[in-house]
Amino acid sequence: MRxxxxxxxxxxxxxxxxxxQWGQQFEDIIWLDSNQYNQLYSSYDVVLGVEAFTSIKTDYxxxxxxxxxxxxxxxxxxxxxxxxxxxxxxEDLLSKNYDRLHFPDxxxxxxxxxxxxxxxxxxxxxxxxxxxxxxxxxxLIQTFSAHLEExxxxxxxxxxxxSLRMTKDVYKEKINQMLAHIHRGDIYEANFCQEFFAKDSCxxxxxxxxxxxxISKPPFAAFLRFDNLYLLSxxxxxxxxxxxxxxxxxxxxxxxxxxxxxxxxxxxxxxxxNDPKERSENIMIVDLVRNxxxxxxxxxxxxxxxxxxxxxxxxxxxxxxxxxxxxxxxVSPVDVIRSTFPMGSMTGAPKISAMxxxxxxxxxxxxxxxxxxxxxxPSGDFDFNVVIRSILYxxxxxxxxxxxxxxITAKSDPDKEYEECLLKxxxxxxxxxxx
Numbered sequence: 385m386r387x388x389x390x391x392x393x394x395x396x397x398x399x400x401x402x403x404x405q406w407g408q409q410f411e412d413i414i415w416l417d418s419n420q421y422n423q424l425y426s427s428y429d430v431v432l433g434v435e436a437f438t439s440i441k442t443d444y445x446x447x448x449x450x451x452x453x454x455x456x457x458x459x460x461x462x463x464x465x466x467x468x469x470x471x472x473x474x475e476d477l478l479s480k481n482y483d484r485l486h487f488p489d490x491x492x493x494x495x496x497x498x499x500x501x502x503x504x505x506x507x508x509x510x511x512x513x514x515x516x517x518x519x520x521x522x523x524l525i526q527t528f529s530a531h532l533e534e535x536x537x538x539x540x541x542x543x544x545x546x547s548l549r550m551t552k553d554v555y556k557e558k559i560n561q562m563l564a565h566i567h568r569g570d571i572y573e574a575n576f577c578q579e580f581f582a583k584d585s586c587x588x589x590x591x592x593x594x595x596x597x598x599i600s601k602p603p604f605a606a607f608l609r610f611d612n613l614y615l616l617s618x619x620x621x622x623x624x625x626x627x628x629x630x631x632x633x634x635x636x637x638x639x640x641x642x643x644x645x646x647x648x649x650x651x652x653x654x655x656x657x658n659d660p661k662e663r664s665e666n667i668m669i670v671d672l673v674r675n676x677x678x679x680x681x682x683x684x685x686x687x688x689x690x691x692x693x694x695x696x697x698x699x700x701x702x703x704x705x706x707x708x709x710x711x712x713x714x715v716s717p718v719d720v721i722r723s724t725f726p727m728g729s730m731t732g733a734p735k736i737s738a739m740x741x742x743x744x745x746x747x748x749x750x751x752x753x754x755x756x757x758x759x760x761x762p763s764g765d766f767d768f769n770v771v772i773r774s775i776l777y778x779x780x781x782x783x784x785x786x787x788x789x790x791x792i793t794a795k796s797d798p799d800k801e802y803e804e805c806l807l808k809x810x811x812x813x814x815x816x817x818x819x
Contacts, residue, residue, distance in 0.1 A: 385460055385762075386498070387515035391506040391522060398530035399506065400430055403499060404607065405532065406525045408590055410434040412493050413609040414463040416758070416769075421603035424690075424706060425625055425632050427767065428502050431759070433463045433495030437511055440464075444472040444479075444489040448725075451490060452718040455760050461509070463759040464492030465608065465615070466768070468750040471726050475736055482549075483749035484581070484783045485776050487613055492760075497521070532594050541586040544784065544816045549579040549747045555805075556798035558745045565741050566794050573668050574732030574741055576801075577789030579748040580809060582816065584782050589614045592775060596815045601698050604769035606757045615752060617774035618811060620697050621704075623727045623756045625767040626717055631677060631709045635669045635729040636770075637791050638662035638703025641807055642696070653701045657694045665791040666692050666703050672728035672735060673707045679723040681709035699773075699811050717764040727770055730754035732791070752776060753787040775812055786812040 393399045400417070407413050416431040440454040447470050455462060467489045469479040497517075498509040508518050550558070555578055565571055593607045593616040600618035608615035622634040640656035643649040656662055670688060677686050690706040711720060732738025753776065758768030776785045788808040790801050 386509045386511055387518065389508045389518050391508070393501070393504045393506050395530075396429070396501055396504050399525070400501065401530050401532060402525050402528040403430070403432055404590070405528045406521075407432055407434050411609065411611055412436040412439070412495070413607065414495075414757070414759075415607035417597065417605040418603050419597070419601045419605060421601065423603040424634070425622075425627065426603070427627075428500050430499070430501040432499040433461065433493075433497070433759075435496040436493035437496045439491070439493035441488045441491045444470050447473045447490045448718060448722040451492065452716060454492065455718055455764075458494050460494050460762050461498055461759060462492045462494050464490070465752055465755055465757045465771070466490055466721070466725060467752045467755040468726050468730070470755070471739055474722060474725060475739070477736075477739055477743065479743065479749050481743065481746055481749040483751060484781060485613075485751050485778050485785055486781065487752045487776070491610055532591060541588065544582045544585045544587070546580050546582055546813060546817055549581065552802055555802055559792060559796065559798040559801055561745055562741065562792045563794070563796065566792070571738050571741060572733045573665060573791055573793045574738040575730050575754075575789050576742065576792050577746055577750065577754070577787050578805060579785055579787045580813070582784040585784050586779065586782050587777060587784060587816070589616060589777060589779075592616050592815055596775065596811060599698060599814065600773065600811050602773065606769060608757055612778060612780040614777040614779065615757065615771065615774060616777065617757065617769070617771055619769045619772050619774060620695075620702055621729065621770040621772060623758075623768045623770045624721060624724060626711075626720060626765050628765070629710050629713065631681070631711055631720060633673050633677060633707045633724065633727070634704055635666070635673055635707070635727065636702050636704050637666040637669050637729055638692070638694075639790070639804055639808065640701040642698070642700060653694050653696060656701050656703060657692065661793065661795045662703055663692050664795070665793055666705055668733050668793070669728045669791075670705045670707060672733045673724070676724040676728065677707060677709040680711050680715050680720050682712060685710035700807065717760060717766055721766070721768070725756075726754060727756070730770060730772075730789075748787065750787065773808065773811060775816070784816065
């Protein structure tokens, strides 16, 4: 179905800039960048898919069944996203909170043109009807600049003013309500989020993504365009990956700030690694992930490879665990995702009760935030990130949004939780407001 051609790149980093700029001509774009972060289970440095040959767009109603049919019938590379609100397909839940972004609940497309970069090797995978364009496109990509040009002064996008969906006092009151649920025994932990937004505003999506990625350098960065809708993501978190019969999930729970002083920075990481509250948050979600993976796993194959390991990123230190399992050949890849979605790190425990309380207390519909972006391969392997540390943009509505949150447990302090939200929001705010 696809023609594959390989090229050796003299300067892979320069080629990346050229490739993403070249891709901006298309209305369907997905760009996945590992930023060469030293992560477990990395397959590619960069992936670009453009120009939809086929696609699926749907709301949550029977969303996973429709995706399963599309994935099986296509039997090719498909790229796209799962919004958080697909929870309503797996459980008897609703999403009624305010939404100004209007992303469909699920969107995947089969790119006509695919690019995979690993080290200094480029693979171009083109569908046969466009295979004669491979060499022509490769030559054209080389003509682009290796550096992004700054937005011109006459840009129609002026200064952006960020607003909060809820005040600090309202946020703290919501946290206290969440704590009341925990003390009553309704839940053990829940991820509570708040939205930051700008109305009647516009951005240059490519410039904004480039700036966000540059100051963050995460292992699961993504640039997604679907018509007038954009995701600009600096996600540090993998949701789930399938490689052969192995399933890998890597939930993040536990955050600490960085310091420019090396000794203090090391101390901050050490304090995070030994913080009882942060460890308990992580371990509770690890238990949830173990339970989710067991629904499709070969009996006895669920295992925790890493527990509460601290990884350092440009903006923050994060506590990450790695949970794995094995599945039979007969298990559908979509069913593996269906049985684990939404990811435990963005919901809580018990999961259904947590999602009900989240819906009641949050002020905005999550949509693509805390959903997942990634791909399925022709063999049924897949890899998806968690959509956090991300800017969502509806260019038609001129609406810009980013959402941040944190895990609330019995030991949570509302003021400290609010400070953690501001820490997580720092990179997005810096990019949008230039502060």
